[in-house]
Amino acid sequence: MISILSQFAHKAEVRESKDEILVGEIVRAMYRRNCVSTGFYANNDFQRVRFSVRKDQVLHNVYVTLNRLSGTGAISSAIFGSKATLTISAEIKNYISDPDDLLEMYKTDLANIFKLGVMGGIKLNHELNSVFATTSMVIEIDDYVLKGEPGVEKLANLLSDHIGKLREKLVPYKKGDAS
Amino acid sequence: MEQETPGTGLYVARGGSSSGPLSLAELLQLWAENKIEEQSLFWHEGMPGWVPIRSHGIWRRLVDSAPLPAKVPTADDHERIFGSLLKESWRYHNQQFSASVVDDVFIGLLIACTLDNGWSLIDMTSDGSNHYLRFENFKDQSRVYYQVRHLTHSLAEQKAVGNRVGIIVGYGERTNDFARLWSTLKQELRSGYIQSPEPGTITFDADMGAGYIYVQVDMFWKMEDYVGEGFATDGRRLDRDVDACTHTLRKYLRGRTGRAQ
Numbered sequence: 447m448i449s450i451l452s453q454f455a456h457k458a459e460v461r462e463s464k465d466e467i468l469v470g471e472i473v474r475a476m477y478r479r480n481c482v483s484t485g486f487y488a489n490n491d492f493q494r495v496r497f498s499v500r501k502d503q504v505l506h507n508v509y510v511t512l513n514r515l516s517g518t519g520a521i522s523s524a525i526f527g528s529k530a531t532l533t534i535s536a537e538i539k540n541y542i543s544d545p546d547d548l549l550e551m552y553k554t555d556l557a558n559i560f561k562l563g564v565m566g567g568i569k570l571n572h573e574l575n576s577v578f579a580t581t582s583m584v585i586e587i588d589d590y591v592l593k594g595e596p597g598v599e600k601l602a603n604l605l606s607d608h609i610g611k612l613r614e615k616l617v618p619y620k621k622g623d624a625s
Numbered sequence: 626m627e628q629e630t631p632g633t634g635l636y637v638a639r640g641g642s643s644s645g646p647l648s649l650a651e652l653l654q655l656w657a658e659n660k661i662e663e664q665s666l667f668w669h670e671g672m673p674g675w676v677p678i679r680s681h682g683i684w685r686r687l688v689d690s691a692p693l694p695a696k697v698p699t700a701d702d703h704e705r706i707f708g709s710l711l712k713e714s715w716r717y718h719n720q721q722f723s724a725s726v727v728d729d730v731f732i733g734l735l736i737a738c739t740l741d742n743g744w745s746l747i748d749m750t751s752d753g754s755n756h757y758l759r760f761e762n763f764k765d766q767s768r769v770y771y772q773v774r775h776l777t778h779s780l781a782e783q784k785a786v787g788n789r790v791g792i793i794v795g796y797g798e799r800t801n802d803f804a805r806l807w808s809t810l811k812q813e814l815r816s817g818y819i820q821s822p823e824p825g826t827i828t829f830d831a832d833m834g835a836g837y838i839y840v841q842v843d844m845f846w847k848m849e850d851y852v853g854e855g856f857a858t859d860g861r862r863l864d865r866d867v868d869a870c871t872h873t874l875r876k877y878l879r880g881r882t883g884r885a886q
Binding site (some may be wrong): 459460463466467469470471473474476477478482483484485486487488489493495496497498500541542591592 | 711712715722726729730732733734736737740741745746747748749750751752753756760761763835855856858
């Protein structure tokens, strides 16, 4: 009896943990890309990790946010799968900013109104010395976790692809270093 | 009475080395550069020997000489100076930032290393300073967990005592053996008497629902061992230390509660 009950509880735990399993794989994939974690915020179905990008002339930080939408229970998992919103945000940091940048900020804010992040559109935001490019997508967690090395590779490609696109958007906004 | 000083062929000595022959203009230049002091010795042809420069008439000429005009900075100089002030400001800003997030770099390294060793992250909570991570090896269903608390947030604290985290390392095994669960539960009750664990205090925990028994130990780890300048990380060192803890805790758990079925 104990065996059956504990087996049931264990399966439920693993099912509920899929988003954490994915976050673990994201952290590992980012370390392999030379990005070290410099901030964690994590609770039940929401995880956000900030990564510092080492040895990149453009990018300063990358933020990855995973917000689980479904699949924590056995029934919802069977019906809807394990869906989550994955948001990737890349940040460049300029050593100096001035009022002209604020003007640029209003332009990008206006453009953002017509962009849908979840449809793969990239939004730009200015904040003091930083400029952010952000994109969001709904993913199926099961495509990436508990699939062995192919799942890990698929995740690494997804991250690389999106970070590369965000970086491309940010290049024009990067100013020279203070030196 | 001021001695007659020729315009050339002058010698000055300080700290065991001498300069010369110098013209009067060159001597004044050395003075302007603070390379001559009261104790320096002075000599020129015709003098019977070296004398302290302070006692020679030339001293008056040096003291009365106007300081060299300061170099007027160019526009390039201004920009270079502004740039260096800005750069120094960012250096300080980044130093403070690095000091406050070194625990997060450590947590990321811990996740990457643990996953490389065949475990999967199954639980994570973090408020930025207190982190809880739990991993499971799906092959044998064993688990490890870490509760990490950053103790030295500021640069000053880190310079004084090193960059420290309080860490609880735990190891767990799944069991269907009721005797093993019961034995751990008794240990857990005894663990409850420990109010404030010290390094090396080993405590037990039994999760009757999922059938897990855990053992854990409190420690303080030094971040510099794993995370260096510019967030350079030493995964090999962390692997070694984590392996040592897991191995020892597994042995301890099995020794206390019997071998896994």
